[in-house]
Amino acid sequence: MTHRPEIIPPSTDAIRRAAELLRAGDLVAFPTETVYGLGADATNETALAAIYAAKGRPRFNPLIVHVPDLEAAETIGIFDERAKVLAQCLWAGPFTVVVPRRADAPVSPAVSCGLDTVALRVPGNVVARRLLEEFGGAIAAPSANRSGGISPTTPMHVATSLGERVAMILAGGRCEVGLESTIVDMSVEPPRLLRPGRIGRKSIEGLIGPILAPDDDIIASETNVPSAPGQLLSHYAPRLPVRLNAATVAPTEALLAFGPDRFIRGGATRLNLSPEGDLLEAAANLYAMLHRLDKPDYSAIAVMSIPETSIGIAINDRLRRAAAPRDSVPNP
Ligand code: TXA
Numbered sequence: 001m002t003h004r005p006e007i008i009p010p011s012t013d014a015i016r017r018a019a020e021l022l023r024a025g026d027l028v029a030f031p032t033e034t035v036y037g038l039g040a041d042a043t044n045e046t047a048l049a050a051i052y053a054a055k056g057r058p059r060f061n062p063l064i065v066h067v068p069d070l071e072a073a074e075t076i077g078i079f080d081e082r083a084k085v086l087a088q089c090l091w092a093g094p095f096t097v098v099v100p101r102r103a104d105a106p107v108s109p110a111v112s113c114g115l116d117t118v119a120l121r122v123p124g125n126v127v128a129r130r131l132l133e134e135f136g137g138a139i140a141a142p143s144a145n146r147s148g149g150i151s152p153t154t155p156m157h158v159a160t161s162l163g164e165r166v167a168m169i170l171a172g173g174r175c176e177v178g179l180e181s182t183i184v185d186m187s188v189e190p191p192r193l194l195r196p197g198r199i200g201r202k203s204i205e206g207l208i209g210p211i212l213a214p215d216d217d218i219i220a221s222e223t224n225v226p227s228a229p230g231q232l233l234s235h236y237a238p239r240l241p242v243r244l245n246a247a248t249v250a251p252t253e254a255l256l257a258f259g260p261d262r263f264i265r266g267g268a269t270r271l272n273l274s275p276e277g278d279l280l281e282a283a284a285n286l287y288a289m290l291h292r293l294d295k296p297d298y299s300a301i302a303v304m305s306i307p308e309t310s311i312g313i314a315i316n317d318r319l320r321r322a323a324a325p326r327d328s329v330p331n332p
């Protein structure tokens with residue numbers, strides 16, 4: 001296929017056509033509240049293989065399966081009491097749970113890349129929900145970008161990154177959260193936070209008690225089994241080098257500021273994630289601003305420091321990976 005993707009507003013008709021394309025084994029990009037997803041029928045091995053080809057994604061990195069509700073999720077994964085509490089309290093929303101996979105799960109084993117677990121998510125975005133309803137099955141969807149690059153929060157980001165590799169882009173505007181879902185692995189004891197996001201560790205611990213997080217010593221000292229293979233050290237990366245905790249900016253650098261930036265002079269250009277220092281606004285702007293600054297006109301992107309609190313933890317997680325050496329091996 002060499003045609004351009006259709007970028008189309010999510011009318012009832014467009015959603016019906018998107019569901020037909022999914023049934024035919026094509027790839028459809030659709031909005032979620034976190035980032036745009038690259039969707040495929042989760043039962044169709046050929047379509048799943050097309051996701052890996054379109055993204056250039058390593059074959060060991062499993063996919064999140066999107067479903068309309070907990071009932072559908074329970075046909076695919078095994079939920080213990082605590083997993084059920086998380087699902088009931090945090091779905092629909094920017095949250096993904098990893099649970100043991102049912103032997104009779106009605107999805108291809110390819111979504112799990114050989115693991116005996118499966119990642120499940122019920123998105124809150126209304127277009128995503130209508131698409132799931134119209135399709136009537138589970139949709140496997142990674143972020144709709146080339147592997148390792150910046151995640152997409154607008155339809156144009158998807159078109160620029162994937163181009164004709166996707167049959168249709170449902171254009172639902174900007175993603176309101178702007179960072180990928182929080183992922184918690186409930187298949188291990190204690191449960192562990194695999195990827196920080198809008199739903200913070202404290203909210204999860206408030207619901208189910210203590211969990212382990214990536215920077216807890218016990219995890220750092222383990223050998224890296226790809227239980228969260230997306231957690232490669234270099235990820236979410238622009239083409240330009242990224243420099244963190246910038247207190248100054250070189251004349252050739254682009255500055256990505258946060259909060260009042262009048263004391264940092266110079267730089268070739270600048271954008272501000274949130275002049276008022278609002279972390280939610282900064283998260284929503286992060287990927288779009290990285291996309292805008294990632295131009296060969298500049299030598300690097302210098303990023304001011306972001307407070308390590310609430311969603312700032314997730315912002316810093318993504319920024320550290322954006323700044324990591326590009327030939328890096330899996331974390332740690
Ligand atoms: O917000 C999101 O989660 C977006 C939207 C589209 O839903 N999706 C997304 O997918 O971020 P992706 O493929 O970019 O990231 C999925 C992450 C990867 O880090 C992957 O390793 C992890 O989920 N994952 C998937 N299945 C897993 C499993 N069985 N065990 C552990 N980690 C898993």
Ligand code: MG
Pocket residue numbers: 142143151230
């Ligand atoms: Mg991704």
